[in-house]
Amino acid sequence: MVSFAGAQEALFALSHALLPAGETLAVLTPAFQPLVHTFAERGCRVKTVPLQPEQGWAMDWNRLETVLQQGCRLLIINYPHNPTGTLLTRAELEQLVALCDHHGCRILSDEVFRGLEHEPETRLPALCDLHEQAVSVGVFSKAYALPALRIGWVASRDKQLIQRLQVIRGQISICNSLLDEQLAVRVLAQSEAILQYNRRRIRRNWKALQAWMESHTDTLHCLPPAAGCCAFPCFRDGRDAEGQAEQWIQQQGRMVLPGRLFLGPSSGFRVGFGFDDHMRYYPEI
Ligand SMILES: Cc1ncc(COP(=O)(O)O)c(C=O)c1O
Structure with missing residues (x-):
């Protein structure tokens, strides 16, 4: 795990650590805009996979598979979803992981609203716990409703990625605010x-x-x-x-x-x- 000054900074660092410029990634839309723009600004080619409003914002599995077949190296997902408030089922998430695995595509999972499931038993596992290459992003500003604590994080079992993120963080905010960290530890004790x-x-x-x-x-x-x-x-x-x-x-x-x-x-x-x-x-x- 590496911590950052918010999820947005974590996404910025990931846009540099995960893919070289010129590579293709896919994002489900509608989407929190920086999930698209942070990577596009970095020079990646972004393909969108629109969720289907008439089907309760369901995944378009055919479109997704087509995009994956076209050499997509990264899929960005965000459940609980901003802006629709939808959630995948555990079976759908596992299907997504298996499909991406099959096509050699890594998943970046923006989980900043994780913990705010209206029925707590529907909470999905952090994606980094489901797959060794997956990347999970979290923050205190959303599910914990503490935007004044500018601390976010990236969790992954990929040690090389974590090392690379530490190097990148050294070039931006360097370290967290000590005050924020002390408050964050107290929050986590009451999580x-x-x-x-x-x-x-x-x-x-x-x-x-x-x-x-x-x-x-x-x-x-x-x-x-x-x-x-x-x-x-x-x-x-x-x-x-x-x-x-x-x-x-x-x-x-x-x-x-x-x-x-x-x-x-x-x-x-x-x-x-x-x-x-x-x-x-x-x-x-
Ligand atoms: C889905 C999503 N990811 C990441 C962020 C960034 O969070 P922060 O501004 O706390 O860094 C936001 C903020 O609105 C968000 O909605």
Whole structure:
């Protein structure tokens, strides 16, 4: 394991450690943008594998297999998923690992929302525990809801990769803030209690948001999230969500992000329900 000043720094280091420029990788979309751009900026060729909104954001296994057959060296996944709040089943994750293994493709698993499964028994193993080449990324800012602690990490059983990451970290933030580290150790000692507290809050918040969704089912379709603190409703008539999102942000200060920012369908938008403050009210359409 190597720690970094946040998951974003970990991803930056991985973009340098995992692949030389010019290699091809695949990302499931919609996606947290830096999962695409950090690697594209580094000079890698990024292929997208769109999740299928009509099938509950299911994996497009045919598209994935085609991309893997075309010499893809790395697949980036992110479950619990930002922005849709979906989760794979254990069987699906194992199928993914076997498929990538078969094609010689390594998996980078962004697990920053791991621990926020709405049903705790659906929590997936860290991918680095399932496969010796897999790479898991975590952070305190998401599942632990402690963004002020700028500490993230990369875990892998690949010792060479870990050594390379240590060298790269030596060229960027060098080491963590000692203060952050001391707080992080105290948080980890209470890890499950904190996650449980956060899960309770997002379940409560989701109920409030769900009531709002249900009063707009003629206009919006939203798959109830299985994990994390975001959902991705889409307008049923296919209208572009950007204008509406802009209006909500400008007029009501809601944190609503249009699907375009996640390389997802333009009729969709991400809503967050991590903070109680988000839940005061939701706007009229
Ligand atoms: C899926 C995902 N990965 C990584 C990060 C980066 O986390 P941090 O900003 O705490 O480094 C984020 C932040 O929003 C995220 O949503």
